[in-house]
Amino acid sequence: MRALSVTVFTLSLVFAAHGQESPYIVTYDHHLEEPGNLEIETFSTAGIPRSGQQFYFAPYTELEYGVTARWTTELYIEGQSTAGDSTVFTGWRSEHRFRPFAREHAINPVLYLEYESINEASRIQKEIVGHAPEFNEPNSELTQTHARELETKLILSSTVHDWNLAENFIVEKNLSEDEGFEFGYAFGISHPLATLASADECRFCRENFTAGIELYGGLGSTEQFGFRDTAHYAAPVVAWRLSDNATLHFSPAIGLTRQSNPLLLRFGYSYEFRGFGDKLARLFGAKP
Amino acid sequence: MMRLTVICLGVVVAIAGAENPSYKPDDDWQAPAAAVARPNPLANKPQAAQGGRKLFMRNCAECHGEDAMGMGKKHSANLRLAAVQSQSDGSLFWKITNGNVDKGMPPFSGLPEMQRWQIVLYIRTLRPRP
Numbered sequence: 001m002r003a004l005s006v007t008v009f010t011l012s013l014v015f016a017a018h019g020q021e022s023p024y025i026v027t028y029d030h031h032l033e034e035p036g037n038l039e040i041e042t043f044s045t046a047g048i049p050r051s052g053q054q055f056y057f058a059p060y061t062e063l064e065y066g067v068t069a070r071w072t073t074e075l076y077i078e079g080q081s082t083a084g085d086s087t088v089f090t091g092w093r094s095e096h097r098f099r100p101f102a103r104e105h106a107i108n109p110v111l112y113l114e115y116e117s118i119n120e121a122s123r124i125q126k127e128i129v130g131h132a133p134e135f136n137e138p139n140s141e142l143t144q145t146h147a148r149e150l151e152t153k154l155i156l157s158s159t160v161h162d163w164n165l166a167e168n169f170i171v172e173k174n175l176s177e178d179e180g181f182e183f184g185y186a187f188g189i190s191h192p193l194a195t196l197a198s199a200d201e202c203r204f205c206r207e208n209f210t211a212g213i214e215l216y217g218g219l220g221s222t223e224q225f226g227f228r229d230t231a232h233y234a235a236p237v238v239a240w241r242l243s244d245n246a247t248l249h250f251s252p253a254i255g256l257t258r259q260s261n262p263l264l265l266r267f268g269y270s271y272e273f274r275g276f277g278d279k280l281a282r283l284f285g286a287k288p
Numbered sequence: 289m290m291r292l293t294v295i296c297l298g299v300v301v302a303i304a305g306a307e308n309p310s311y312k313p314d315d316d317w318q319a320p321a322a323a324v325a326r327p328n329p330l331a332n333k334p335q336a337a338q339g340g341r342k343l344f345m346r347n348c349a350e351c352h353g354e355d356a357m358g359m360g361k362k363h364s365a366n367l368r369l370a371a372v373q374s375q376s377d378g379s380l381f382w383k384i385t386n387g388n389v390d391k392g393m394p395p396f397s398g399l400p401e402m403q404r405w406q407i408v409l410y411i412r413t414l415r416p417r418p
Contacts, residue, residue, distance in 0.1 A: 022398070031398040034350075069389035103386045104397050162400045195400035199338030244346045274350045278361075 021247045022164070023210040023239035025266045026127060027188030029166040030108035030157035032099055033066035036277035040064075043249070043268030045124050047261045053135045055083040058090070058123035065276070070099045080123045086139045091118030091146075093126075097155070104159070112153035112168075120145040125264065127151070128218045129172045130182030132231035132259030148175045164190045164212070180222035188214045190237065208241040214251065217260075231260040245272045311358050311366050314391055319382035326378030330405045340410030343403050347396060356414050362392065368414045380408045 022029050025043060033039060044059040060078035067073055074095045081087040095114035121142035123135075129151075150173045157166040170184040190212025197207050217232030219225065235253035242248060246269065253264040273279075278286075330336045345354065351364040358366035365372055372380075384404050387395035396404060 029398075032394065034394045035392055037350075066394075069387060069392055069394040099389065102389050104395055159397050164398075192400050195402040196336065197339035197343050197403050197406055199335070199342065201342065 021210065021239055021241060021270070023190045023212050023237045023249065024166065024188045024214055025237060025249055025251050025268065026125075026216045026235070027166045027168055027186040027214050028097070028110065028112065028153065028155045028157075029164050029188070030099065030110050030155060032069070032072040032097055032110070033064050034274075035066045035069050036275055037066045038063065038273045038276035039270055040273070041268060041270035043124075043266060046265040046267075047123060047125075047135075048263040048265070049135055049261050054085060056123050056135070057081045058125070060124045060126070070102075072097045076126075078118070078122060078124050080121050080139070082139055088119075088121050088139045088143050090122040090124075090143070091116065093118070095151075106158060108157050110155035110157065112151075112155055114149075114151040114153075116147070116149040116151065118147055118149070119143045120147065127153075127168075127170055127172075127184055127186065128216050128231055128233065129170055129184035130179075130218050130221050131224070131229045132218065132257075135261075146176060149173065150175060162191055162195055164188070168216075182221045183219035183225065184217065185219060186214060186216035188212055188237070203242065210239045212237050214253075217256070227257075229259055230257065232256040233260060233264060235264075235266070245274070246270065311364070311369065311371070313365070313371050314388060317383065317388045317391070319379040323382035324376050324379045326376075326381060328377040328381070328405050328408055330402070330409050331377070334409070336406050337409040337413050339403075340406035340408070341413075343399070343407050344410050347399065348407065351393070355417075356411070357417065364393070367411050368416045370416070372411070373414070373416075377405075377408050377412070380411060381405060384408070 022031060041062040041064065042059060043062070044057060047056045047058070049055065058078065058080040060076050062074055062076045064072060064074045076093040078090050078092070079088065080090050093114055093116045095112065098111045100109060100111060119142060121139045152171050154169045155166065157164065166188040168186040170186070172182045172184070190210055192207065193209040193211060194206035198205055202208070214235040214237055215233070216235070218230040220228065220230060233253040233255055235251045237249070237251040240248045249266070249268045249270070251266040253266060255262050255264070344356070351359060351362045352367055353359050356367040358364045381404055384407055385395060385397050387393045389395065
């Protein structure tokens with residue numbers, strides 16, 4: 001298990017960004033992975049916790065594949081390291097996004113379904129749902145509590161004069177325990193820094209940067225719905241396209257409630273393998 | 289020398305095989321009249337086509353080929369054909385924006401609007417090849 005955790009960490013240091021790269025880290029917009037492309041992403045969440053709690057670092061690696069122009073599938077593996085405690089593997093997730101409508105509309109819905117097999121030590125906070133977790137228990141105890149969870153999202157996203165507006169409404173059900181349904185939300189707005197592409201390849205020109213802001217948090221559960229004891233964050237985001245295939249992401253998320261971490265530093269790198277599906281098929285003898 | 293000839297022939301055959309000379313437009317994939325009528329706001333900035341070429345290579349060449357001749361296996365259009373070139377700028381822009389997801393072409397609405405027009409501008413520079 002320790003070897004697997006180390007692998008997750010190593011991958012996260014080596015890798016961490018799309019043709020149409022969204023700057024968001026938590027919020028989803030309606031742009032799916034292009035068919036046949038594989039994107040490898042590694043993100044990390046570094047948590048600056050409340051007083052008396054320990055700093056933690058939670059990396060995750062994500063494989064995102066465009067099955068069709070309407071369907072994108074992803075696999076995550078994640079880990080976590082807490083200062084003065086230990087480094088642990090915290091589980092895996094499998095998610096699918098479906099685009100029901102063929103054409104672009106004023107509001108574009110995407111349906112999202114995710115299965116999670118994680119333990120309570122998970123700290124990646126890819127989504128914030130339910131009530132805010134306590135970060136006081138040691139990893140050795142937290143890893144003993146496994147959770148199989150089913151998560152659905154309604155993703156709504158619009159493009160208005162090159163602004164992207166995205167809204168995610170989240171419902172999560174822990175299949176391992178009777179906790180009712182947990183709710184959460186994520187909103188994002190972003191805009192490229194330049195809308196015209198220059199003739200030459202350039203690394204630092206404005207067209208390679210997209211900036212925005214995310215707002216996300218939990219909304220309690222069916223047992224206690226609302227803002228009480230929930231975590232909420234406001235997070236500026238910036239994405240920097242390093243090349244045709246690679247993008248860097250950075251987002252400092254500022255906690256808005258007493259139950260939130262004061263600061264979450266999120267950063268990541270993504271690399272896209274174009275035509276991966278075809279290359280893989282040729283490897284197994286398919287004709288070009 | 290013989291070996292070089294064989295390699296060159298192989299490359300020619302591979303390129304020819306990758307093209308899609310049999311491309312037939314999807315009759316159900318038509319831009320609405322309002323979209324067809326939209327003019328390209330970059331029409332008087334032909335220099336923007338160079339940026340369009342860069343965007344084409346990044347976003348379109350995977351399926352349409354770097355030479356834009358289409359790819360048989362992907363059922364992608366040869367963008368040099370009259371069937372494509374005869375369409376209005378607005379129609380091409382609409383198709384890039386919306387894609388044809390059930391036929392495998394993703395929408396590119398995530399690209400800024402001007403960049404999509406740049407791609408249209410670049411497509412206009414393509415000429416039929418014998």
